[in-house]
Amino acid sequence: NAGVTQTPKFQVLKTGQSMTLQCAQDMNHNSMYWYRQDPGMGLRLIYYSASEGTTDKGEVPNGYNVSRLNKREFSLRLESAAPSQTSVYFCASRDLAGWASSYNEQFFGPGTRLTVL
Amino acid sequence: AQSVTQLGSHVSVSEGALVLLRCNYSSSVPPYLFWYVQYPNQGLQLLLKYTTGATLVKGINGFEAEFKKSETSFHLTKPSAHMSDAAEYFCAVSGPSGSRLTFGEGTQLTVNP
Numbered sequence: 001n002a003g004v005t006q007t008p009k010f011q012v013l014k015t016g017q018s019m020t021l022q023c024a025q026d027m028n029h030n031s032m033y034w035y036r037q038d039p040g041m042g043l044r045l046i047y048y049s050a051s052e053g054t055t056d057k058g059e060v061p062n063g064y065n066v067s068r069l070n071k072r073e074f075s076l077r078l079e080s081a082a083p084s085q086t087s088v089y090f091c092a093s094r095d096l097a098g099w100a101s102s103y104n105e106q107f108f109g110p111g112t113r114l115t116v117l
Numbered sequence: 118a119q120s121v122t123q124l125g126s127h128v129s130v131s132e133g134a135l136v137l138l139r140c141n142y143s144s145s146v147p148p149y150l151f152w153y154v155q156y157p158n159q160g161l162q163l164l165l166k167y168t169t170g171a172t173l174v175k176g177i178n179g180f181e182a183e184f185k186k187s188e189t190s191f192h193l194t195k196p197s198a199h200m201s202d203a204a205e206y207f208c209a210v211s212g213p214s215g216s217r218l219t220f221g222e223g224t225q226l227t228v229n230p
Contacts, residue, residue, distance in 0.1 A: 004160075033217075040126065042207060042220040043161075058217070090160055105151070106218060108160035 001026055004109035006091050012115045013081045021076040021112050023091030031094040032074035033106065034058075034066060036087040043090065049074055050096070081116045088113050119144045119210045123221035131229050136180075136195040138224050140208035143189065150191040151209040151218065152182055161207060167191065178202070203228045 007022045025032065030051050035043040035058075045058030049068040063085060065077045074093075078085060092106040124139040142148055149168050153161040165176025172184040178201075182193045191208060208221040 040222055042222040044220075045217060048217065092161075105163050105166060108153075108162070110160045111158075 029093035121221035
């Protein structure tokens with residue numbers, strides 16, 4: 001199992017450019033999440049999807065859109081990048097159902113380091 | 118609403134010394150509590166979690182944490198620090214439905230030889 005994978009690993013954009021960050025999980029998890037990590041601020045939730053076909057806003061959704069393409073994939077789109085969106089972006093997934101010992105644990109991808117100039 | 122406060126953004130210990138990383142939470146419902154570790158340039162991985170039952174929880178790499186409801190705390194400890202423990206540590210809380218995690222701001226642990 002690859003777990004949670006993210007592409008790309010690094011990206012540099014100019015202000016106003018758009019891009020999509022890709023995330024996929026192979027654990028058959030229902031829920032998927034997008035976070036951004038900034039120094040001294042922990043992880044802040046951008047959007048999440050509790051199940052295929054649903055998405056909800058988190059703490060900091062402005063400037064982002066998401067698509068839950070299928071159960072495996074959850075993408076994050078920046079329509080018009082701004083320097084304030086320079087950050088490290090993490091995707092995570094979680095299995096809502098069942099008695100597994102990982103109940104409520106979120107599994108994280110390796111991150112995408114985005115710089116907006 | 119839930120929140121987490123991690124006391125001390127940076128903690129420095131000597132190799133072999135006790136590690137204590139503090140976490141206090143606020144939750145209107147019985148909480149689920151987590152500690153995650155992040156090594157440089159990597160994602161987060163779970164160290165340990167408390168959901169119900171025994172309040173002293175043991176995790177990976179010799180870490181443990183104790184849930185104290187009366188103090189709304191979930192401090193992380195390790196009796197003897199190792200150089201490989203140098204990383205950033207995050208405390209997180211969720212409610213019984215567990216849909217969302219709220220993270221603390223993180224504590225950077227430095228281990229000195």
